[in-house]
Amino acid sequence: MPTLPTQRTRIKFCGITRAEDARRAIALGVDALGFVLVPASRRALDIEAAVALRRELPPFVAVVALLMDADREFIAQLVGRLRPDLLQFHGSESPDLCRAWGRPYIKSVAMAEPQDLATQSAHYADASALLLDGHPTGELGGQGTAFDWSRIAGGTHPLILAGGLNPDNVASAIGRVRPYAVDVSSGIESAPGLKDAALMQKFIEEVRRADAN
Numbered sequence: 001m002p003t004l005p006t007q008r009t010r011i012k013f014c015g016i017t018r019a020e021d022a023r024r025a026i027a028l029g030v031d032a033l034g035f036v037l038v039p040a041s042r043r044a045l046d047i048e049a050a051v052a053l054r055r056e057l058p059p060f061v062a063v064v065a066l067l068m069d070a071d072r073e074f075i076a077q078l079v080g081r082l083r084p085d086l087l088q089f090h091g092s093e094s095p096d097l098c099r100a101w102g103r104p105y106i107k108s109v110a111m112a113e114p115q116d117l118a119t120q121s122a123h124y125a126d127a128s129a130l131l132l133d134g135h136p137t138g139e140l141g142g143q144g145t146a147f148d149w150s151r152i153a154g155g156t157h158p159l160i161l162a163g164g165l166n167p168d169n170v171a172s173a174i175g176r177v178r179p180y181a182v183d184v185s186s187g188i189e190s191a192p193g194l195k196d197a198a199l200m201q202k203f204i205e206e207v208r209r210a211d212a213n
């Protein structure tokens, strides 16, 4: 059987609020950009701002819309206007709600407490991936909180590792977990919602270094 090339770790930069940050991230080679549509977040965009930001972007980079227990009317408006490539659900959304929008979806799992990933995988069977984040259940993500990676076991989905990643720890995280993708917000920022060019570049270099090992 032919040997497949080693998979490169996909990269998502989350909490993008400025077109200049999005363009720099794309130039550096990210696969996906996250727009936070959660009003309580320090990186929140409203639908209008998200649509305007998307207009500034070239094709072939996935736009992911983050939601947390949003009401159905808001999600319907968001999907209709932004047409995100994926939805990312951070609250207690049911599988029925997650799959109701004709878009692929990612379900986050709060890893501050131990989780049975096999059960989560079975519950959200049609999710494109599970995103493992470091915050406690019911609390906002994007706080730069890491979790104990040794808790990661089981499940059948591609895993997106998130929570407290930064240029200093992402290579060892990839070495330990071998996730499908990594997702970062705080660790590449100079202030909430404002991405730092040098940190973005260093983060990507570290992911590539880990992939090469």
Ligand SMILES: O=C(O)c1ccccc1N[C@@H]1O[C@H](COP(=O)(O)O)[C@@H](O)[C@H]1O
Pocket (backbone or CB within 6 Å): 014, 015, 034, 036, 038, 041, 042, 043, 066, 068, 090, 133, 140, 141, 142, 143, 144, 145, 146, 162, 163, 164, 165, 183, 184, 185, 186, 187
């Ligand atoms: O970024 C936010 O403000 C946010 C709000 C609500 C839910 C999720 C949010 N962000 C997600 O959290 C992860 C981890 O962020 P960090 O790197 O630890 O700061 C991030 O990848 C977003 O997907």
